[in-house]
Amino acid sequence: MLAGEWTMVNGDGDNRNGVLASRLGSVTSIEGSKVHLALAGQNGRPNVRVTVGNFVRIQAGAADLIGIITTLASGAGGQPGAVASLDLLGEIVLKDGAKSFQRGVACYPAIGDAVDLLPPGDLRVVYQATGSRTATVGALYQDPETPACIKVEDLLTKHFAVLGTTGVGKSSGVAVILDQVLRTRQDVRIFLLDVHNEYASCFGDRASIISPHNLKLPFWLFNLEEIADVIYGGRPAIDEEIEILAEVIPLAKSKYVQYKEASDRQIVKRSIGKSAGYTVDTPVPYMLQDLISLIDERMGRLENRVSRMHYHRLITRIEAIRNDPRYGFMFENANVGGDMMGEIVAHLFRLEPDGRPMTIMQLAGLPMEVIDAVVCVLCRMAFEFGIWSEGAIPLLFVCEEAHRYASADRSIGFTPTRRALSRIAREGRKHGVFLGLVTQRPAELDATIMSQCSTLFAMRMTNDRDQAFLAAAVSDAVNLLSFVPSLGTGEVIAFGEGVPMPARMKFHPLPPERQPRNDISGRTPGSGEMIAGAAFVGAVVERWRGATMSKSGGGDTDLTGLARLAREPGADGNGAALEQVHRRLLRRPLDAAEAPAETGLRAAKALWQQS
Ligand SMILES: Nc1ncnc2c1ncn2[C@@H]1O[C@H](COP(=O)(O)OP(=O)(O)OP(=O)(O)O)[C@@H](O)[C@H]1O
Ligand SMILES: [Mg+2]
Numbered sequence: 001m002l003a004g005e006w007t008m009v010n011g012d013g014d015n016r017n018g019v020l021a022s023r024l025g026s027v028t029s030i031e032g033s034k035v036h037l038a039l040a041g042q043n044g045r046p047n048v049r050v051t052v053g054n055f056v057r058i059q060a061g062a063a064d065l066i067g068i069i070t071t072l073a074s075g076a077g078g079q080p081g082a083v084a085s086l087d088l089l090g091e092i093v094l095k096d097g098a099k100s101f102q103r104g105v106a107c108y109p110a111i112g113d114a115v116d117l118l119p120p121g122d123l124r125v126v127y128q129a130t131g132s133r134t135a136t137v138g139a140l141y142q143d144p145e146t147p148a149c150i151k152v153e154d155l156l157t158k159h160f161a162v163l164g165t166t167g168v169g170k171s172s173g174v175a176v177i178l179d180q181v182l183r184t185r186q187d188v189r190i191f192l193l194d195v196h197n198e199y200a201s202c203f204g205d206r207a208s209i210i211s212p213h214n215l216k217l218p219f220w221l222f223n224l225e226e227i228a229d230v231i232y233g234g235r236p237a238i239d240e241e242i243e244i245l246a247e248v249i250p251l252a253k254s255k256y257v258q259y260k261e262a263s264d265r266q267i268v269k270r271s272i273g274k275s276a277g278y279t280v281d282t283p284v285p286y287m288l289q290d291l292i293s294l295i296d297e298r299m300g301r302l303e304n305r306v307s308r309m310h311y312h313r314l315i316t317r318i319e320a321i322r323n324d325p326r327y328g329f330m331f332e333n334a335n336v337g338g339d340m341m342g343e344i345v346a347h348l349f350r351l352e353p354d355g356r357p358m359t360i361m362q363l364a365g366l367p368m369e370v371i372d373a374v375v376c377v378l379c380r381m382a383f384e385f386g387i388w389s390e391g392a393i394p395l396l397f398v399c400e401e402a403h404r405y406a407s408a409d410r411s412i413g414f415t416p417t418r419r420a421l422s423r424i425a426r427e428g429r430k431h432g433v434f435l436g437l438v439t440q441r442p443a444e445l446d447a448t449i450m451s452q453c454s455t456l457f458a459m460r461m462t463n464d465r466d467q468a469f470l471a472a473a474v475s476d477a478v479n480l481l482s483f484v485p486s487l488g489t490g491e492v493i494a495f496g497e498g499v500p501m502p503a504r505m506k507f508h509p510l511p512p513e514r515q516p517r518n519d520i521s522g523r524t525p526g527s528g529e530m531i532a533g534a535a536f537v538g539a540v541v542e543r544w545r546g547a548t549m550s551k552s553g554g555g556d557t558d559l560t561g562l563a564r565l566a567r568e569p570g571a572d573g574n575g576a577a578l579e580q581v582h583r584r585l586l587r588r589p590l591d592a593a594e595a596p597a598e599t600g601l602r603a604a605k606a607l608w609q610q611s
Contacts, residue, residue, distance in 0.1 A: 022048050024056060025084070027113045033105070035067060037115050039082040044074045046082045048117060053483065053504060055118035055126065055142060056086055060109040064092040066101065066118065066126055070479040086115075087479050089501065092125055101126045103501070120146065127500055135180035137173075141491065141504040148494070148505035150177065152184045155455050155498030156396060157429045161437040161445075162492075163470065164459025169490040170438050171516035173457060173507045174398065175202040177436075181396065182206055182357060188394045189350045190358040191382060193375060195400040197362040198516040207358040208350060212365040216344060217377060218334035219288065223281040224249065225416045226373045226380075230330070231317050233369035234414070240310040241317075245280075248294040252286035253278040255294075260338070285339050288322055288331065326367045345385055348378070349395055372414035375405050379420035383433050391432025397424060398436035403444040406437075418446055425452035443469040455498030460487040480504060 024046070025039040035058065039046035050069060058065040067086035074082050090103040099122070118126070124146050136147040155177075162170045162177075178190055182203070192199060192207075200209055219227060224246055228237045231245075257278075278284060292315055299311035322331045337343075350357050361378065363371055382397045399405060399421065406421045407413045424435045425448070437453060439445050443465040450473060458470055462485050471481050480493050480502055487493070490509070495502045 022117045024115045027109045033088040036085045058109045059114045099125045135184045138505045138507040156434045158454035159435040160455040161453040162457040163442045168459040176507045190396045192398045194362045197364040207360045208356040209360045211362040215329040219330040220285045229373040241314045249280045250278045252290040256286045376417040386431030386433035394432040396434045400438045402437035402439045403441040406446040406449045425449045455496035458493045
């Protein structure tokens with residue numbers, strides 16, 4: 001069969017443009033963009049097999065209008081013939097001798113106009129994205145031979161969301177989409193928040209994986225709200241203590257700068273006093289030991305026991321988290337190498353990609369109480385990097401389980417995280433920061449953030465609230481929504497700007513080694529692996545405990561002098577010695593002239609690179 005050719009099923013097909021068409025019926029009534037037809041057939045059965053979701057072509061004078069069947073009935077009110085209704089979607093026009101599809105119709109059909117099933121060639125014309133870069137993510141449900149495209153540019157810059165109940169293939173779909181984004185846009189960096197540690201194998205060596213074991217996010221990068229959330233473990237903070245923190249953090253930052261200037265003076269003459277002007281949220285390093293000494297100092301000056309209590313409690317809280325090995329990613333070696341912010345940002349967002357333009361940030365394994373704050377810091381840094389770099393490096397920030405971080409219920413989750421995500425949603429595109437959200441609970445997702453996602457991939461959803469939410473979010477092809485509860489695994493209805501047309505499609509199948517899965521699902525007892533009862537449980541207990549134990553086991557085997565000192569600055573309680581430590585720590589790797597400092601920094605760098 002030739003391309004664009006279609007079989008003639010019954011005798012009354014016409015021969016328009018030299019192509020035989022399968023005549024479905026003719027137009028009987030029109031209401032706006034809704035058209036009703038009488039189907040050609042006998043005894044209430046149409047001659048051509050047709051069902052909801054099929055595309056049709058209406059020959060309205062010189063125009064070819066395209067519509068989608070929405071309802072079918074075998075004959076209403078005693079009428080003998082079958083009837084159908086359809087929604088008009090657009091029309092096929094000839095542009096420079098080639099067929100092209102445009103949304104919306106310039107002229108409407110008239111009663112009696114012929115309606116045919118859309119030939120596959122024309123279906124391709126409808127789904128062919130024109131203009132910007134396109135990529136294929138699957139195949140059309142209508143015709144598995146017709147590729148389903150995304151318009152990568154529009155998908156990225158106007159944000160997207162993947163929605164669906166658990167187990168319908170959201171993560172697999174995200175893996176397919178991101179793979180295509182990586183292929184078509186080499187300049188884009190992707191940062192994926194992998195809530196269940198399931199994406200590690202999906203992108204091969206194109207992704208750099210950051211896990212709780214190699215994450216380095218020094219506490220000084222956290223702003224006041226975020227550090228307070230960490231200190232109070234997500235519980236409401238005590239106002240008096242926050243006031244103390246807000247007062248001493250800028251002082252600790254100034255103190256740090258003074259050490260740095262004092263140490264730099266040996267190399268470059270510089271005036272002291274530039275330290276002023278840091279706010280509590282300025283992302284510059286400070287030392288926890290300084291913070292504690294400053295609080296301690298203030299406490300010492302107080303007479304009132306109740307006021308002293310706040311200071312005392314604050315110190316206890318800070319020390320408790322600093323000593324908690326699960327928070328090692330924030331506190332261990334946080335000051336080694338001095339001001340490492342540039343390196344940290346470059347590492348997180350793959351600014352020097354070295355063939356790995358993507359970061360998979362595994363969150364499972366981080367203490368529950370701290371995840372919100374970590375997500376908040378990462379989101380905020382992604383956005384602020386976009387602002388201050390004027391969008392020089394486009395970044396796609398993908399967030400799994402988005403309803404956890406940007407819940408519609410204001411009492412759930414961490415307000416600053418919602419705010420950070422919502423800033424990316426509202427203003428991100430101006431600064432080259434784009435959002436991809438994945439959720440199984442769209443109705444629980446903040447509606448304003450969701451409304452900024454111009455492309456929606458709706459997978460199976462059975463919950464009424466989620467369906468109602470989707471109906472409110474989708475403006476075109478509302479008729480397709482009725483298919484949402486019955487979609488199969490891997491099937492999706494794509495709406496919005498990132499696709500040429502709203503379409504029901506199936507994502508490309510992923511080979512087993514590229515499917516998102518967490519380690520545990522691959523090791524279920526049924527998978528054929530022999531698991532010796534006691535040994536298995538023993539290993540589980542070991543891992544369980546290991547997660548809450550210090551990584552170095554107290555032996556400091558992987559730390560040389562300087563890195564060790566960084567952990568316990570001023571352990572000898574001697575102020576001069578502390579100053580010494582400060583100076584040595586603050587020297588940046590490039591400045592390091594002294595051999596001992598260099599070894600220490602090399603050790604610190606090696607620790608960093610173990611990641
Ligand atoms: N495109 C695909 N290619 C191959 N397998 C798929 C695809 N989509 C879904 N599957 C199958 O469906 C299963 C569930 O998919 P997936 O983990 O992506 O769902 P999910 O919606 O992300 O689930 P959850 O809500 O639990 O995260 C997969 O294990 C896989 O077997
Ligand atoms: Mg998933």
